Amino acid sequence: MFLITIGILQVSVFLTTIYLHRAMCHRGIELNPIVANLMHLQLSLFTGIVPRQWVAVHRKHHHFSDREGDPHSPYLLGLWHVFFGNFFLYRTEIRNQATIRKYTPDHRPDLIDRLPVFKHGYGAYLGLGVFMLMFGWAWGLAMWGFHVVAYILLNASINSICHMIGYRNYDNLATNHQLIALLTGGEGLHNNHHEYPSSAKFALRAREIDPAWPVIWTLERFGLARVKEEPIAKAA
Ligand SMILES: [Zn+2]
Numbered sequence: 325m326f327l328i329t330i331g332i333l334q335v336s337v338f339l340t341t342i343y344l345h346r347a348m349c350h351r352g353i354e355l356n357p358i359v360a361n362l363m364h365l366q367l368s369l370f371t372g373i374v375p376r377q378w379v380a381v382h383r384k385h386h387h388f389s390d391r392e393g394d395p396h397s398p399y400l401l402g403l404w405h406v407f408f409g410n411f412f413l414y415r416t417e418i419r420n421q422a423t424i425r426k427y428t429p430d431h432r433p434d435l436i437d438r439l440p441v442f443k444h445g446y447g448a449y450l451g452l453g454v455f456m457l458m459f460g461w462a463w464g465l466a467m468w469g470f471h472v473v474a475y476i477l478l479n480a481s482i483n484s485i486c487h488m489i490g491y492r493n494y495d496n497l498a499t500n501h502q503l504i505a506l507l508t509g510g511e512g513l514h515n516n517h518h519e520y521p522s523s524a525k526f527a528l529r530a531r532e533i534d535p536a537w538p539v540i541w542t543l544e545r546f547g548l549a550r551v552k553e554e555p556i557a558k559a560a
């Protein structure tokens with residue numbers, strides 16, 4: 325039961341970085357529409373994230389990046405405030421319609437966006453139903469709760485720890501943290517990402533490991549994805 329939940333968590337993490345972050349937000353990857361809708365469906369069920377909202381908040385983060393206006397900078401708010409409060413900072417920002425409009429004028433609704441149950445994040449309750457069908461109501465609720473908390477804290481670690489603790493290849497305030505990268509599908513290589521946001525590959529030095537990259541590479545080999553922004557060759 326625990327292993328299945330960890331497996332679902334890792335799928336959520338991989339789809340967050342591949343679909344939400346690298347494809348939808350920074351447009352470094354173009355996904356086959358069926359694959360994109362399936363990824364969107366999984367995230368709607370197990371995280372409740374509405375992609376347009378996530379993309380808007382994240383683009384605003386890149387726009388201001390640790391300056392006044394950044395929705396979740398640990399330099400402005402404090403490391404632990406962002407680590408434990410990231411979920412609430414996100415919830416506050418997605419209610420700001422000006423943010424959504426300003427940062428996502430390119431948004432085109434897909435099939436999942438058109439289904440009313442997923443419009444406001446209510447799909448997460450269907451995800452709870454899936455957990456209960458798999459494990460019974462009590463353990464299902466417990467494992468769903470574990471998935472929610474672990475997913476939130478893994479994302480929070482990027483916005484907090486990976487802006488302060490770790491090493492830097494480039495001259496920006498974000499940091500690389502290989503252990504966090506292994507747990508987050510490569511997201512922990514955040515200093516690299518802030519330097520080259522539209523690069524589909526986050527590992528830019530020989531010793532760095534980006535776990536999502538082999539998945540993207542495989543999708544591309546099967547014709548299900550197209551990497552638009554080539555990895556930065558000079559840094560490899
Ligand atoms: Zn960042």
Ligand SMILES: [Zn+2]
Pocket residue numbers: 345349350382386517521
């Ligand atoms: Zn980004």
